[in-house]
Amino acid sequence: MDSFLREVLNFLTIELAVLLAAALPIIELRGAIPIGISLGLSPVNAAVISFVGSMLPVPALLFGIRPMFTLLRRKKPFSNVVQRLVSRSLAKSGKIQKYGALGLVLFVAVPLPGTGIWTGALIAAFLDMRFKWAFPAILAGNAIAAVAVMGLSTGVISVIGG
Known part of the structure; x- marks a missing residue:
């Protein structure tokens, strides 16, 4: 795996690799910042590049996810997958429904798995x-999540007091 990563990085710059990683679901900014730091970027550079990369898919998600899901629901193999994604996203939407945009800010800001821009954008689109x-x-x-993850990644913010 390490040699594969080196080959990929020889093709792409570290910055572009971090930017693209941040745009991916699941990895997003929460994974891309530690990746960038581990590849030699400064924490601030890793955070800024990850932030930009993670914001790239947001307009497409907000405008395009509902029409895409409507189309995919008509296709038998995809209908169950789409329904599960919608159900999971809407199950996490309680605070966003209650508090609106502020709830969405807080939801996306929490640096935990499943609370990033992809899920936030899906919820916003479905609501x-x-x-x-x-x-x-x-x-x-x-x-907010970028600052928190950068702080956690560099030890500035400690999860366990001490």
């Missing part, structure tokens, strides 16, 4: 949240 409220909320929440 019919307008782009002018959803995008800035996701942006703000992602910025």
Whole structure:
């Protein structure tokens, strides 16, 4: 695996690799910042590049996910997968429904798995949240998460007191 990673990095710059990793679901900013730091980027550079990369898919998700899911629901092999994704996303939407854009900021800001921009954007789209409220909320929440993950990755923020 290590040699494969080196080959990929020879093709891509470290910065581009971190940017692309941050744009992926599951990895997002929460995984890309530690990856960037471990590859030799400064914590601030890793955080900024990860932040930019993780925000790249947001407009496409906010505008395109509902039409795409509507289309995929018509295809038998995808209908169950789409329904599970929708159900999981909406199961996490209680605070967002209650608090609106502020709830979305807080949801995306929590640096835990399953609370990033992908899930936040899915929830916002399924709740019919307008782009002018959803995008800035996701942006703000992602910025908070970037600072938190950078602090956790560098030891500035300690999970366990001491």
